[in-house]
Amino acid sequence: MSRRDTIAEHYREDIDQWKGESGEVVVGVRINSRGESCSYCQALLGEHSLEHAPEFPPRECEDEYGCSSWWEPVLSDEVVGSGDD
């Protein structure tokens, strides 16, 4: 298994775990970069709902570490002014 596959598996496990929790605590995933990511990784930066979480690392990315990008949970109490207040 390549490094990329290992990262992708960890990522999916996190997403699945967060989906499996109450759904009240973790509402999404945020993909961050240390600033030197390729255009494919940059396209994924920011917050995504768990339901629409993108594949990570992107297949097109040529860096086996996903350009040193990482992901973290978006917690429900972080979400402010999501549009209806």
Ligand SMILES: [Zn+2]
């Ligand atoms: Zn990349």
